Amino acid sequence: MRTIAEFEATARERLDPAHYDYFAGGAQDEITLRENEEAYKRLRLVPRVLRGSDKRDLSVDLLGTPSSMPILVAPTAFHRLAHPDGELATARAAARAGTIMIVSMASTTAIEDIAAAAREVAPDPGLWFQLYLQPDLEFTEAIVRRAENAGVKAFVVTVDSPVLGRRERDDRNAFHDLPPGLAVENLRNIGENRSGGTASHVRDIVMSALNWDHIAWLRSKTRLPVLIKGLLHAEDARLAVHHGVAGIVVSNHGGRQLDTVPATIDVLPEIAAAVGGALPVLLDGGIRRGTDVVKALALGADAVGVGRPVVWGLAAGGREGVSEVLEMLRADFDQALALCGGRHPADLTPDQVRR
Ligand SMILES: Cc1cc2nc3c(=O)[nH]c(=O)nc-3n(C[C@H](O)[C@H](O)[C@H](O)COP(=O)(O)O)c2cc1C
Numbered sequence: 001m002r003t004i005a006e007f008e009a010t011a012r013e014r015l016d017p018a019h020y021d022y023f024a025g026g027a028q029d030e031i032t033l034r035e036n037e038e039a040y041k042r043l044r045l046v047p048r049v050l051r052g053s054d055k056r057d058l059s060v061d062l063l064g065t066p067s068s069m070p071i072l073v074a075p076t077a078f079h080r081l082a083h084p085d086g087e088l089a090t091a092r093a094a095a096r097a098g099t100i101m102i103v104s105m106a107s108t109t110a111i112e113d114i115a116a117a118a119r120e121v122a123p124d125p126g127l128w129f130q131l132y133l134q135p136d137l138e139f140t141e142a143i144v145r146r147a148e149n150a151g152v153k154a155f156v157v158t159v160d161s162p163v164l165g166r167r168e169r170d171d172r173n174a175f176h177d178l179p180p181g182l183a184v185e186n187l188r189n190i191g192e193n194r195s196g197g198t199a200s201h202v203r204d205i206v207m208s209a210l211n212w213d214h215i216a217w218l219r220s221k222t223r224l225p226v227l228i229k230g231l232l233h234a235e236d237a238r239l240a241v242h243h244g245v246a247g248i249v250v251s252n253h254g255g256r257q258l259d260t261v262p263a264t265i266d267v268l269p270e271i272a273a274a275v276g277g278a279l280p281v282l283l284d285g286g287i288r289r290g291t292d293v294v295k296a297l298a299l300g301a302d303a304v305g306v307g308r309p310v311v312w313g314l315a316a317g318g319r320e321g322v323s324e325v326l327e328m329l330r331a332d333f334d335q336a337l338a339l340c341g342g343r344h345p346a347d348l349t350p351d352q353v354r355r
């Protein structure tokens with residue numbers, strides 16, 4: 001296969017239609033879902049020339065975690081719906097690629113098992129852990145300890161989900177539960193009334209009361225870097241710096257939360273300006289081509305995340321499929337970087353992108 005779109009087509013053929021819709025879909029009219037990709041198509045690249053772009057080095061260091069390229073695996077839930085090997089396959093592929101996998105708290109495999117699988121492939125895999133903080137802070141702390149003991153290197157708190165977005169495809173398909181045999185393994189034994197086994201239960205674990213005090217609480221409970229994921233407003237980026245978070249992920253949750261919010265690439269310049277280099281800025285949503293990566297880096301991102309492309313690789317070919325997707329994106333980005341006259345991700349500059 002040659003493109004992410006081809007992987008998606010294959011994944012679509014293989015998946016139960018309701019599961020395909022769960023992965024592919026967005027909130028309500030899916031305006032933001034489409035906009036994330038469309039926004040890149042409106043941007044034009046202006047290459048620099050005669051810069052001797054041989055010996056390129058795509059590697060970056062993000063808060064102490066090295067990554068072989070500035071393309072990370074964004075956290076996505078329920079990988080065993082896509083392939084029987086689930087997150088184990090994704091983790092092995094990410095470790096082999098030498099890139100960071102942000103493991104979803106809503107994984108269908110326990111974090112300990114995911115970390116062990118990654119370690120089979122690389123001695124020191126770059127695993128980060130995405131958290132939905134919960135009203136039961138004691139339980140949240142227990143998950144934090146589990147993830148730390150498993151060897152994760154950072155926490156990414158998702159902040160765009162005070163409530164879960166309304167995904168009409170899921171309503172239409174009545175997809176509200178994981179099939180028998182699958183569970184949100186990190187949430188097992190969450191308490192008497194919350195077995196954590198189903199998607200509908202998980203819907204309840206997003207926390208409407210989440211505020212900056214909870215971020216301070218988490219920072220007091222771990223020595224690992226704490227990033228926040230899912231902000232779109234420059235003022236929130238300034239507050240993130242003020243509150244001492246380690247990094248931010250500019251994200252609209254792949255168009256799955258509030259519909260009609262802007263494409264992430266369109267708010268990136270103002271957020272990068274607000275942060276002014278004080279902390280690393282990551283971005284996800286709609287990245288499908290190397291040129292998309294180049295545009296995001298040029299406009300101020302230090303790295304990007306890919307969500308659905310990884311799921312399509314997983315559904316199409318398990319670990320091998322995820323590896324192919326990651327290597328496809330790496331090669332595509334490398335070529336676009338070279339054509340832009342860059343040797344390293346940091347060589348790209350905002351003046352190389354035109355509207
Ligand atoms: C099927 C699916 C499940 C997701 N699950 C989570 C999750 O558990 N936690 C989270 O923070 N973000 C989750 N996201 C959002 C992704 O981390 C990311 O923001 C988004 O997928 C990026 O857009 P892209 O799919 O266009 O690359 C999910 C996205 C998808 C498509």
Ligand SMILES: O=C(O)C(=O)c1ccccc1
Pocket residue numbers: 077106199202203253256
């Ligand atoms: O589907 C999602 O986008 C998501 O973030 C999520 C949240 C809770 C449980 C499972 C997935």
